[in-house]
Amino acid sequence: MLSIKNLQARVEDKAILKGISLEVKPGEVHAIMGPNGSGKSTLSHVLAGRSGYEVTGGSVTYQGKDLLDMKPEERAREGVFLAFQYPVEIPGVSNIYLLKAALNAIRKHRGDSEVDAMDFLPMVKARIKSLNLDEQFLYRGVNEGFSGGEKKRNEILQMAILEPSLCILDETDSGLDIDALKIVADGVNALRSPDRSFIMVTHYQRLLDYIKPDVVHVLAQGRIVKSGGPELAHELEEKGYGWIDQGATA
């Protein structure tokens, strides 16, 4: 699915990623944990193709293609989805409109016919119900005046509709109370499948109580310093990140 080899990237003159290597197989869920400033969010953004980051070395191969060579919208159409830590508001553009436009852009790329409103509505309605959202939600401006929990659920709704192959969740748990976290986690779990992979970037272990990862990586100072099974997350929760940082500097 995804093969990252010795990836290095910087923002302006500051090196943030200093050689990251990661293999994600179809159906796997990888958690990337680490202290603030370790490069977690930078990794998500570089994978999604955000401007402002300069890749200075290494390679990223996604489904056999050079991911770094694609424009952000091409990556999205190829099935890379980023759930944002801070979803933006787009006033006046209804949620359902954005969803339909995005889905059709992706379908067109795949050579499928575009869906019309008649087919689209029932599809979306089924999804919003499972995320415990009201139908009115579809007709509000994108994230306009949404609560933190609604914004995150909206990201999961988009993910569910667009059916990506690789989902990158950037601190999706931040700012969520426990009830909202459960709903979001249920939404993600429902999307797990043998041909869909997840990369979950998170600071805290608690998200992993609800979404069980196959592999946990610890990122510190731009490098993966430790990888292991779900038990690694518990170890981090107990000991904090201090021992990792020391390890990385040593």
Place this chain on the structure above:
Amino acid sequence: MSATSETLENIIHKEYKPGFVTDLESDTFPPGLNEDVIRAISGKKNEPEFMLQWRLDAYRHWLTMTEPTWAYVNYESVNYQSISYYSAPKVKEGPKNLNEVDPKLLETYKKLGIPLYEQERLAGVAVDAVFDSVSVATTFKDKLASAGVIFCSMSEAIKEHPELVRQYLGTVVPTSDNFFAALNSAVFSDGSFVYIPKGVRCPMELSTYFRINAANTGQFERTLIIAEEGSHVSYLEGCTAPMRDENQLHAAVVELVALDHAEIKYSTVQNWYPGDEEGRGGIYNFVTKRGDCRGRQSKISWTQVETGSAITWKYPSCILRGEESVGEFYSVAVTNHCQQADTGTKMIHIGKNTRSTIISKGISAGRAQNTYRGQVKILKSAENARNYTQCDSLLIGDRCGAHTFPYIEVKQPSAQLEHEATTSKISEDQLFFCQQRGLSAEDAVSMIVNGFCKQVFKELPMEFAVEAQALLGISLEGSVG
């Protein structure tokens, strides 16, 4: 320059599609303006004596006036002696129906996307088309006539309905109102005239299409709409011009009169040639539009989408004279490259319990300057008057400007006014978010701009809402309304 601003730059460099010239034989006056020219215009049109006198009075008053300089626009002043004040496609006699109209002319309208025949057949929109200075075809006349509606060119109205013209012309915008209105009154050559009789709901949308074709001509059309007691009309106007290096002047006057319980909805999609990227050429759009809510519970609603013109100077206004009358102004003004727009509205509250709403959306890109200028005036007599104003500006790129000049004057303590204003930019975050969902940067900008304008677009009649979106480079379906 970041990737985003580069993308934005590409998006805002769009070519002007209606910029072609139609090769037609025309009857054009030599440049220059004096009383003889005015007599000649009046003579060409076989006008009654009262019209000639009206024009001459306006001209003599105009000579005493100076061009206004208070607007936030910058241009070399116009040489009024270098403009031709009359140009008409050559015809032996006025066309009686579409079959007599020069096929080249009809071809032009087709290119502009207004097939007169088809509209006549399908859309149920009655169209009056003004080419350079004269009105060439009014469709659907018979159907309208059976409802008692008069929809014809202004020249025809002067000949066929002089009593109505005499009663109403210049009563909303007097000949001495301002410099450009006075000039228009002296030299106007055509325009549209609408009369909706008592209690009639006009059975279709009325529409005028304005086209400046000939070089070095000014276009001065004059539109008058009268809605009698309890009547209702929705009127649309569209405008385009060829691309030319020199500036051309467009100084129109529109007067609306709404009597008791009458309602007039006036929508404009203005796409005059805006000049090139360096600011060469383009139309000077100096327009006076005013509606008079003369009757009780009458309503006048202006909706405008302004994307063209090098310079726009335009303030569609409402005089809320009748008790409980309502005035509305919904505006989207887009400026790009070197365009300058100074536009807004005036709401003059005179009657009791009058209400007005102003929603203005200004979008600025390139090196353009976009100004909202609005006046809300509540007179002593306007007890319990209410106004709500919202003006929002959106900046694309970092070399453009947005300015807001609200003037509020309240002489009645029971009045309630609200004013909200915002300025925002399309952020990199918004753009990246949309791209990450699979949309191209161009579609993303269109979508964001369209969302910004939604409150105004939903006021436009269906056909126009579609045209307005297309004008903003938007290929969205169904997102409006």
